[in-house]
Amino acid sequence: MTIESGAATLTFPQAMERAAQGLALWEGGELSDEVLADQVAHLVNSRDGARGFFVVSLSSDSPLMDRLPEPLVLELRAAGEGVVDLTVRNLAMSTAMALHHQRSGDAAQQARSERVRDRSTELLRQLDPHLVKERLVVLLEAAGQASGADLEFLDRWGYDPEQRRAISEAALAVAE
Numbered sequence: 628m629t630i631e632s633g634a635a636t637l638t639f640p641q642a643m644e645r646a647a648q649g650l651a652l653w654e655g656g657e658l659s660d661e662v663l664a665d666q667v668a669h670l671v672n673s674r675d676g677a678r679g680f681f682v683v684s685l686s687s688d689s690p691l692m693d694r695l696p697e698p699l700v701l702e703l704r705a706a707g708e709g710v711v712d713l714t715v716r717n718l719a720m721s722t723a724m725a726l727h728h729q730r731s732g733d734a735a736q737q738a739r740s741e742r743v744r745d746r747s748t749e750l751l752r753q754l755d756p757h758l759v760k761e762r763l764v765v766l767l768e769a770a771g772q773a774s775g776a777d778l779e780f781l782d783r784w785g786y787d788p789e790q791r792r793a794i795s796e797a798a799l800a801v802a803e
Contacts, residue, residue: 642670642679650689660696668702677706677713685717685743692746700753711751711758715766715798716780718747722797723790744797751801763798770794 637645649666652658658666670676684692691699703710721743728737751759769777770791781791 637670637673637676637679639675639679642673642676643683644679645676646670646680646683647687650683650687650691653691654689661698663691664696664698664702667699668706671703671706671710674709677709681713681717685721685746686739692750695749695753703750704754707755708758708762711754711762714747714750714754715759715762718744718751718797718801719766719770719777719781719794720784721747722794723784723786726790726793748797748801759801763801766798767795770798 646667649658649663653660653663667680670680721740725737725740725744728734728740751763765775766777768775769781770786781794786794
């Protein structure tokens with residue numbers, strides 16, 4: 628089974644379904660790292676496809692994003708700015724949500740958000756360093772100085788000053 632046909636026209640829910648199918652086949656040993664990477668490359672060619680892939684892969688129990696097979700890293704790196712942008716946004720959102728869940732005493736949800744943050748951090752370390760640095764600078768400007776292109780993104784989600792500090796720390800941690 629393949630997940631690549633029609634990926635450019637997939638809706639976000641369809642992309643999530645295709646990503647989940649691909650992960651299940653990969654986990655079951657029915658897809659090699661190379662075939663999965665090729666199929667993911669088709670998904671990340673569209674914004675909704677990429678969003679669907681990352682929602683599933685970063686938040687699932689699948690070990691894919693914990694071991695990042697080299698063929699997958701190469702395809703995600705080749706996808707360029709779109710993948711970097713979504714990964715940085717996932718880093719920011721999961722960091723802010725981990726703090727939110729900590730405040731509300733929901734340890735299970737906090738752990739899930741922290742896993743997405745950690746996976747996003749590791750993926751960013753594998754992507755094009757120049758693109759990652761440029762994108763993180765934009766996020767840091769908004770989170771730390773309340774200015775720049777990501778300010779609307781942070782305001783839209785209503786992140787408070789403590790969450791924005793945590794986002795800044797997570798962004799800086801990518802370079803460590």
